[in-house]
Amino acid sequence: MTLRSLPAVGVLLVAAAVVAGCGRGDDPAPSSAAPGVTSSAVQATDLPTVPSTSAGPSRTDGAAPPPPRSTVPSAPPQGPVERRPASPPPVVLPQRPAGAPSARQVIDAFQAAGLRVTHPKDRSVDCGPDGLGLGCSEIVTTDGVTVFVFPDETSAGDIAETWGGQSYRRGAVVLNYLDAKTPAADRVRYEKVLNGLR
Numbered sequence: 001m002t003l004r005s006l007p008a009v010g011v012l013l014v015a016a017a018v019v020a021g022c023g024r025g026d027d028p029a030p031s032s033a034a035p036g037v038t039s040s041a042v043q044a045t046d047l048p049t050v051p052s053t054s055a056g057p058s059r060t061d062g063a064a065p066p067p068p069r070s071t072v073p074s075a076p077p078q079g080p081v082e083r084r085p086a087s088p089p090p091v092v093l094p095q096r097p098a099g100a101p102s103a104r105q106v107i108d109a110f111q112a113a114g115l116r117v118t119h120p121k122d123r124s125v126d127c128g129p130d131g132l133g134l135g136c137s138e139i140v141t142t143d144g145v146t147v148f149v150f151p152d153e154t155s156a157g158d159i160a161e162t163w164g165g166q167s168y169r170r171g172a173v174v175l176n177y178l179d180a181k182t183p184a185a186d187r188v189r190y191e192k193v194l195n196g197l198r
Helices: 006-022 039-046 103-112 153-166 182-195
Strands: 136-142 148-149 167-170 172-176
Touching: 103 136, 103 148, 103 182, 153 167, 153 172, 167 182, 172 182
Parallel strands: none
Antiparallel strands: 136 148, 148 172, 167 172
């Protein structure tokens, strides 16, 4: 750029500023803007900013704006919820009849007589519906014999008949030899001890 072209550039800048300010008679201070900046650009930057709301456009009729729509998807409808107990209720076994010996008393009598009753296990829980479902009151198993005590003599008799020659009954107590494989000669000794119990 030469020295002769500088005055021409200055004339163009002044002319552009005058032309831009001529069309607006409502601008109170056209000279306050910097050269090359239009008054509309100055006004746009001088305006205060209004924060936008998510409630939508304002209403002029005085009514409250509608509530915002939820963007969270709703859960699918479900049927009735089945409530289950934390643990099953305990099984309540029937009581043995008054005067009948307990299965443990029978085992102790066998042991005192020197009969084979090793590895005794109380399996009374098997009397209930989740076990054998026999409706008995007590069961104690050993290597020599299994002792069942029933709540009445009728139930004990029915089971003894079902087991046939593999059992012996006295009152509400039934001796079972099915799993023990007890020799016939030893069975007589077990039965004699049971008959001697009061």
